[in-house]
Amino acid sequence: MSTTTSHSEAPPSRAERTAHVTCPLCEATCGLEVTVRGDGREPGDVRVRGDRDDVLSRGYLCPKGAAIGELHADPDRLRRPLVKRDGVHVEVSWEEAYAEVARRLSAVQAEHGRGSVAVYFGNPSAHHLAGALYLRPLVRALGTTQVYSAGTVDQVPKMFASGYLFGDVATVAVPDLDHTDHLLLLGGNPLVSNGSMMTAPDVRGKLRRIRERGGSVVVVDPVRTRTADAATEHVAIRPGTDALLLMSLVHTVLDEGLDDLGRLAEHVSGLDEVREVVAAFPPEATAEHTGVDAATTRRLARELAAADRAVVYGRMGTTTSGFGTVASWLVDVLNVVTGNLDRPGGAMFPKAAAGQPNTRPGPRKPFRHGRWHSRVQERPEVMSELPVATLPDEILTPGAGRVRAVVTVGGNPCLSAPDSARMQEAFGSLDLLVCVDPYLNETTRHADVVLPGPSPLERPHYDVLLYQYAVRNVAHWSPAVVDTDVPQEWRTLLTLSGIAAGLGPGADVDALDDEVARQVAASYGVTAAAGLTGPERLVDLMLRGGPYDLTLADVQAAPHGVDLGPLQPRLPEVLSTPSGTVELAAEPFLRDAERLRVTLDEPVGDGLLLVGRRHLRSNNSWMHNLPALSGGTNLCTLQVHPDDAERLGLVDGGPARVVGPAGEVEAPVEVTDRVRTGVVTLPHGWGHDLPGTRGEVAAARPGVNSNLLADARTLDEPTGTATVNAVPVTVVPVSVPTLTVVD
């Protein structure tokens, strides 16, 4: 059965139809009520509102979800494949595009070996059913260990720390926002990002309800963000020092005897080693570095320990500043020593209905990393991936094993990875670049072949990955709302898999899909309902093999989702560490803690530090091409504190040159006391003024690419995750030439 339908012979019906779907644009997974006329591509053809009956989001939606119709109708969104001929992208048939891929990919593999082909998965792949289910078969077919993703720009330290603490990178403890009384939030701005490594629609409402029940929300951030506005306290920390503050918080809890593990005590190991490590980090020793005085740190620790139901949550700022692994580890150490891991209102383990490794019966292999290393920088693999920061090294450095071809799926590494100029140079030098992507963006402009997929309204969806981080257990199937003649992406990925495996461009996709399904069925020990194919069949298998004995039909019968209830304690069954305990003192943590301790002996610099920022209407490097999300306060400005602006001679609205370790950019200044002194911010994902791209709205307001500034060598050591926050920069005003009128 093909999931592609053609409407070339008869125009689509103009009759309205309404569907209830999950918004796939960010981690919040809100329920949308979408009403469509025709093919949804005429103005006013798509109407969106929050689904009030959705079991998770209860009617919440943000401007991005409301603009999903614009995304669907965007005239710049690709609907046919492109092949580059004489330096120009031209539309071709799918057969021509696949023939081009087959001819050139097999040539690269034959000449340079399978390891010369790299794969990069962007952030949208995680929000896409085809990406979640059919990328691994593609990697296996390519037979390469050159695998990269956007995860090594932001989130791998959290998964790595969870892997060593709990045994699996997908066993991540999320804040039980609906029941906590005290939230200590570091380096995250969920009112704007809508959550990260935490699927929680309407964070604003959840924080308000914490305050209404007498609780507290403490936000630690160098910037007074919108989340900080909604908090009971804002602590303006120096960028890049969250790990030091966390060390001092753990130190205070243990040193003052405030620790109380309760029922956790029998499930935890390594506390004595933690006690030894944190002894070197009393609040008085870290205060100058963090900018948080010792009395405040001690008070924060005491309040956390005293709260009945408290939770610590750290995100982007904690994982992108050079010590992401240590910071992520310490977040959960704090949750453990205050007795808040795995209890309602604390940090809890979701139990997803489909696909979560920690719900599978039988023994599971403990997480390990470093099974192979990158060729040039010798960085260890983590989760079978290498750091994207080192991808340019692998492409540009001559020698055996050099990467000569890249396949990207839904990503824009030329904007989103550090030292973007070098990434651009690397992508421009490839023998072959194949991109599965709906836009001609800053990365795909280098592509030899671009293969677009359907819009979010043209494909079915189930959030296999994000329900693993949901603050409530739910399941929701979204049907495709609009027919399309763009092939479903799972078929494209399987076709590429067939080409990569040497079967040629005409491989039997349905037979390949049968093989994928056979393997999934075998691993779960179940059989799918008859007649299903593609993602429907795989989701049905995973639901049947999951912890609730659901089927796809059960979930499809509930248009607003299936509510599986609040998070429940899961220790010890959720653990898969070698000891069967929460391993607080795994060797990678202790080793990197020593690297952190050394920084205490270094002088505290007085230079400016750059941090990133998010806007509610932005989503990394994409969605800048939608008119509804452009304008207003969604601006690519350099935010500077008034004192710094005066000291540096910067004026509000005037241009400034920002110079970082890897490059420089010029951006308009926005003077604001929302940033602390010594800190400047730029949003990421901008810089849409490169030739060869196609995005009329984005190009009209291009902004500048902040990732031109960060270097690609300063990384979180255990994971190789990029340091795109706390980047040292200098800022100078740019003199604007004045017009001299001569009589």
Ligand code: SF4
């Ligand atoms: S918060 Fe995220 S999931 Fe919800 S509507 Fe906005 S973009 Fe979609």
